Amino acid sequence: MLDVRRLQVLRAVVSSGTVTAAAAHLGYTPSAVSQQVAALEKQAGTALLERVGRGVRPTAAGLLLTEHAVLIGTAVARAESALADLRAGRTGRLSVRYFATAGSTLVAPAVARLRAEHPGVRVDLALVDSEERIREAVRGRADLAVVVGAPEPLGDGIRLVRLLDDPYAAVLPTAHPLAGKPTLNLNDLAGEQWVGSEPPGPCLEPVLAGCAAAGFSPDFVVESEDYATAQGFVAAGLGVGLMPRLGLRNPHPGVVLRPVRGPxxxxxxxxxxxxxSLEQTALRGLLDALRDAATAAGPGDEPGPEGS
Incomplete structure (x- = not known):
């Protein structure tokens, strides 16, 4: 295999016309340049230069390799420029995996800011289930995944960055006897029928763990994996629910929201x-934007007596 560095030495000799001039251009000694050309001739299996007076000129093989050295030099320069653009966040592509309630409140504003700051970077978004989000990030098929309750450790070279603690609130029909209380103890809901809003997995686990700590297991009589639909079921009087604040940004007019304690x-x-992936300026910018979006979307004021 021909040595790329030696090809560039040959190119310098051919363009300069003498070994001495090429050495001065490259910052080498004439002896070092001659050694590099000799080694390249050995690799090529043929003479590449011939003497003409006090200078040298390329043989047919030398001219051929010089032409390719020019092409290689141009390609390397383009690669270095492209790499600099990528590292500076001027170009590139980021793949992001997320879940529904994080989409509008965290991912959307973060990607909008990224586009404003790094307009040459394309972001590929995909809404996928919890386990697949983590797998794709760990295996390198996604640059970033927004997840709930990821187990640690995730493996070498993987970082888990905490964005937001998203508390659950009680969701009650407006006419429910507990709707007048500003704050509920979780065990106030022990005897109620429940509307489920979470599939099995990390979003349901805090609900089940909290109820267990309060001394009961929720009686799910209706199941829905969509917060808007679940609120509709609650508004119709089919049960009560616990839903995360990010899923309650647009509360149904027929429900009230109440903070819960204990726990x-x-x-x-x-x-x-x-x-x-954090070597990419654009990804670091996206992570910063997600942090800021999480701060803006934080719990804020707790739902008041009117469920606002």
Missing amino acids: EPVRVISAVVRET
């Missing part, structure tokens, strides 16, 4: 990223 279930929302 207050909370789901932890984090970003899973690979350490190597």
Whole structure:
């Protein structure tokens, strides 16, 4: 295999016309340049230069390799420029995996800010289930995944960045006897029928763990994996529910929201990223934007007596 560095030495000799001039251009000694050309001739199996007076000129083989050295030099320069653009966040592509309630409140504003700051970077978004989000980030098929309750450790070279603690609130029909209380103890809901709003997994686990700590198991009589639909079921009087605040940004007019204590279930929302991906300026910018979006979307004021 021909040595790329030696090809560039040959190119310098041919363009300069003498070994001495090429050495001065490259910052080498004439002896070092001659050694590099001799080694390249050995690799090529043929003479590449011939003497003409006090200078040298390329043989047919030398001219051929010089032409390719020019092409290689141009390609390397383009690669270096492209790499600099990528590292500076001027170009590139980021793949992001997320879940529904994080989409509008965290991912959307973060991606909008990224586009404003790094307009040459394309972001590929995909809404996928919890386990697949983590797998794709860990295996390098996604640059960043927004997840709930990721188990630690995730493996070498994987970082889990905490974004937001998202507490659950009680969701009650407006006419419910407990609707007048500003704050509920979780065991106030022990004897109620429940509307489920979470599939099995990390979003349901805080609900079940909280109820267990309060001394009961919720009696789910209706199941829905959509917060808007679940609120509709609650508004119709089919049961009560516990739903995370990010899922209650647009409350149904027929429900009231109440903070709960003893305990207050909370789901932890984090970003899973690979350490190597953090070398990209654009990904670091996206992570910063997600943190800021999480701060803006934090719990804020607790629901008041009117369920606002």
